[in-house]
Amino acid sequence: MIPSRxxxxxxxxxxxxxxxxxxxFEKRLGGTGVAIELLKEECPRGADPLGPDNPIIFAVGPxxxxxxxxxxxxxxxxxxxxxxxxxxHAGGRSAIAIRSAxxxxxxxxxxxxxxxxxxxxxxxxxFREASALWGVASSFTVxxxxxxxxxxxxxxxxxxxxxxxxxxxAYASVITETYRHFGRHGLGAVFGSKKLKAxxxxxxxxxxxxxxxxxxxxxxxVFNEAVKSALMKKYHDLGTAxxxxxxxxxxxxxxxxxxxxxxxxxxxxxxxNLAEQYLGRRIACSHCPVACIHLAALRExxxxxxxxxxxxxxxxxxxLLYALGSMIGVSNVPGLLRLIHEVDKLGxxxxxxxxxxxxxxxxxxxxxxxxxxxxxxxxxWGDAEAYLRxxxxxxxQPNEFYSSLAKGVEVAASRYGGxxxxxxxxGLEMPxxxxxxxxxxxxxxxxxxxxxxxxxxxxxxxALKEGRKLSPQEVxxxxxxxxxxxxxxxxxxxxxxxxxxxxxxxxxxxLSLTGLDFSVEDLNRLGLNILRAKQEFKFREGFDxxxxxxxxxxxxxxxxxxxxxxxxxxxxxxxxxxxxxxxx
Amino acid sequence: MARxxxxxxxxxCVGCQCCxxxxxxxxxxxxxxxxxxxxxxxxxxxxxxxVIVCRACPDPPCAKVCPVDxxxxxxxxxxxxxxxxxxxxxxxxxxxxFGAVGWDVEINKPVICMxxxxxxxxxxxxxxKVEEVE
Numbered sequence: 001m002i003p004s005r006x007x008x009x010x011x012x013x014x015x016x017x018x019x020x021x022x023x024x025f026e027k028r029l030g031g032t033g034v035a036i037e038l039l040k041e042e043c044p045r046g047a048d049p050l051g052p053d054n055p056i057i058f059a060v061g062p063x064x065x066x067x068x069x070x071x072x073x074x075x076x077x078x079x080x081x082x083x084x085x086x087x088x089h090a091g092g093r094s095a096i097a098i099r100s101a102x103x104x105x106x107x108x109x110x111x112x113x114x115x116x117x118x119x120x121x122x123x124x125x126x127f128r129e130a131s132a133l134w135g136v137a138s139s140f141t142v143x144x145x146x147x148x149x150x151x152x153x154x155x156x157x158x159x160x161x162x163x164x165x166x167x168x169x170a171y172a173s174v175i176t177e178t179y180r181h182f183g184r185h186g187l188g189a190v191f192g193s194k195k196l197k198a199x200x201x202x203x204x205x206x207x208x209x210x211x212x213x214x215x216x217x218x219x220x221x222v223f224n225e226a227v228k229s230a231l232m233k234k235y236h237d238l239g240t241a242x243x244x245x246x247x248x249x250x251x252x253x254x255x256x257x258x259x260x261x262x263x264x265x266x267x268x269x270x271x272x273n274l275a276e277q278y279l280g281r282r283i284a285c286s287h288c289p290v291a292c293i294h295l296a297a298l299r300e301x302x303x304x305x306x307x308x309x310x311x312x313x314x315x316x317x318x319x320l321l322y323a324l325g326s327m328i329g330v331s332n333v334p335g336l337l338r339l340i341h342e343v344d345k346l347g348x349x350x351x352x353x354x355x356x357x358x359x360x361x362x363x364x365x366x367x368x369x370x371x372x373x374x375x376x377x378x379x380x381w382g383d384a385e386a387y388l389r390x391x392x393x394x395x396x397q398p399n400e401f402y403s404s405l406a407k408g409v410e411v412a413a414s415r416y417g418g419x420x421x422x423x424x425x426x427g428l429e430m431p432x433x434x435x436x437x438x439x440x441x442x443x444x445x446x447x448x449x450x451x452x453x454x455x456x457x458x459x460x461x462x463a464l465k466e467g468r469k470l471s472p473q474e475v476x477x478x479x480x481x482x483x484x485x486x487x488x489x490x491x492x493x494x495x496x497x498x499x500x501x502x503x504x505x506x507x508x509x510x511l512s513l514t515g516l517d518f519s520v521e522d523l524n525r526l527g528l529n530i531l532r533a534k535q536e537f538k539f540r541e542g543f544d545x546x547x548x549x550x551x552x553x554x555x556x557x558x559x560x561x562x563x564x565x566x567x568x569x570x571x572x573x574x575x576x577x578x579x580x581x582x583x584x
Numbered sequence: 585m586a587r588x589x590x591x592x593x594x595x596x597c598v599g600c601q602c603c604x605x606x607x608x609x610x611x612x613x614x615x616x617x618x619x620x621x622x623x624x625x626x627x628x629x630x631x632x633x634x635v636i637v638c639r640a641c642p643d644p645p646c647a648k649v650c651p652v653d654x655x656x657x658x659x660x661x662x663x664x665x666x667x668x669x670x671x672x673x674x675x676x677x678x679x680x681x682f683g684a685v686g687w688d689v690e691i692n693k694p695v696i697c698m699x700x701x702x703x704x705x706x707x708x709x710x711x712x713k714v715e716e717v718e
């Protein structure tokens with residue numbers, strides 16, 4: 001049994017319809033594979049990312065609800081940050097809720113005239129008045145209000161935006177289950193442009209299976225691997241924050257906008273220190289026994305009254321500790337946690353925010369911008385208090401400087417200077433890996449300019465361990481191969497942390513249980529085709545790999561794999577696209 | 585000796601709902617829809633989770649209110665449901681103060697834990713156990 005129904009919601013006319021798209025799901029599985037086809041159908045060429053024509057697509061996959069860790073929802077849209085393919089994945093309970101409500105995908109079109117939130121269940125979509133929720137200062141409050149107002153506790157997802165989405169910050173996030181995010185590419189702003197404050201999806205339908213004995217056998221194998229594997233143990237114990245110290249020890253933890261290699265505060269922001277001093281709770285996405293989500297308990301005194309404290313739970317992950325920690329020099333843990341919490345409250349993407357602040361700090365220290373631009377905020381490495389004020393201004397945009405910064409680091413640097421150290425790739429602010437050529441080429445070529453597209457950072461580290469230098473050709477080959485296979489995983493909406501469990505043979509076996517017949521070769525070909533479809537959408541929207549901006553800073557700042565030349569980067573990028581469109 | 589499903593320590597629950605998937609799988613379905621055990625947040629995941637399951641009362645209200653005697657007492661506490669008698673009135677569901685009577689929307693009948701312990705095998709964080717009762 002595979003998901004096949006698509007719910008189409010029209011915010012303009014406040015109507016919905018359901019279509020059975022079985023063929024699409026049979027051919028493209030679900031997740032990214034289905035979402036890119038729906039995006040091509042629904043998004044007109046040259047659509048304004050913040051206009052009513054830009055659709056929002058959510059898709060889940062045939063293994064969602066069946067097997068552990070097929071628990072992500074893929075969102076696609078045209079990105080207001082990059083002006084190109086917007087693609088972001090989140091977990092929580094989003095995937096199981098969509099599938100249990102009877103849908104494989106949800107397409108949201110048009111824009112509402114006044115704020116609304118949607119309640120989606122097996123009977124379709126209801127439109128709820130959200131004017132009173134518009135402008136609420138904290139995304140946490142919005143979650144709480146809707147949680148108490150709507151039914152389906154435990155069997156639902158509540159996706160919502162904060163002020164950043166309402167104010168159309170190009171890297172505003174959508175938050176789900178309080179601590180999971182559609183973080184990258186500005187989905188929050190697309191919600192905001194549609195006056196869509198939140199989406200609740202409730203689902204209580206069980207899923208039919210045809211061969212229970214075979215199903216239970218496969219389930220047990222996947223479950224046991226998930227509980228016992230070393231990779232899973234790492235993510236359970238310290239979470240992704242476990243990567244801070246190893247990356248810092250090879251000088252690959254991006255620090256102070258790459259002005260230095262190695263962070264003096266790494267011990268403080270390490271997964272080890274956070275676990276020992278602050279870890280308050282671990283939580284999981286639905287159907288994931290690993291529970292990689294780590295919440296710090298931040299206990300703070302009120303200054304106006306003795307013995308009066310508040311305790312805030314703050315979710316930390318490697319990328320947040322990099323972006324709002326090492327990248328802007330913040331090593332003071334309470335300050336860092338407050339900053340993460342503020343970014344969550346406002347509904348900003350932590351990674352883009354951190355990189356934007358890093359550029360702004362350097363530009364401020366260089367005198368390209370001054371107190372007039374920052375409105376008196378004295379940006380300096382490590383000053384969490386200053387950054388707390390700056391993120392407020394990014395959202396409220398009280399002047400031209402902050403309005404520019406709210407459009408992304410590239411827009412701000414194009415206007416104020418310092419483009420050489422504005423660390424974005426394809427318009428997306430960089431992830432937390434300064435490992436070498438493969439990482440950077442991955443950021444440039446990856447369909448969503450994410451480290452998760454093709455894991456160049458992992459390739460760099462492997463070569464480093466083997467004491468080898470990667471050639472541009474090797475990099476291109478490995479990145480295409482990895483990114484193509486990952487399209488299969490993300491079409492099944494399998495969490496990428498489970499990639500070593502969902503090997504090609506196992507994927508084919510799992511699909512056969514749902515009645516889908518794919519050989520490993522079929523899957524490899526499909527992965528490549530999905531990746532091509534995504535890149536073709538980008539070309540359609542004006543993306544040109546030969547015009548990619550390579551920030552000078554990455555050519556100056558040494559990496560553990562040595563220096564990087566522009567020629568090598570350009571060559572690897574060229575070879576990536578040659579390979580992608582020539583291989584079969 | 586009869587067996588009873590018991591909660592060892594709800595604070596160890598990470599909210600993965602693997603017990604719910606197991607309970608639904610027990611009936612040869614996938615997903616969450618037929619689970620007799622329920623996991624939801626205690627008012628936002630930052631506050632942890634609530635695990636709701638039949639506590640095998642010796643004198644269960646769900647059985648008392650059933651107008652058609654479709655709910656019978658089980659040895660060792662708790663009940664078992666005779667679906668062929670059930671009329672789907674939901675009185676049992678309203679009577680349980682814990683909210684431990686689940687509802688199978690597909691067949692419009694209650695789902696109540698039978699204390700088989702299948703879910704325990706899929707709780708990786710030691711929240712659940714099966715214990716012997718008099």
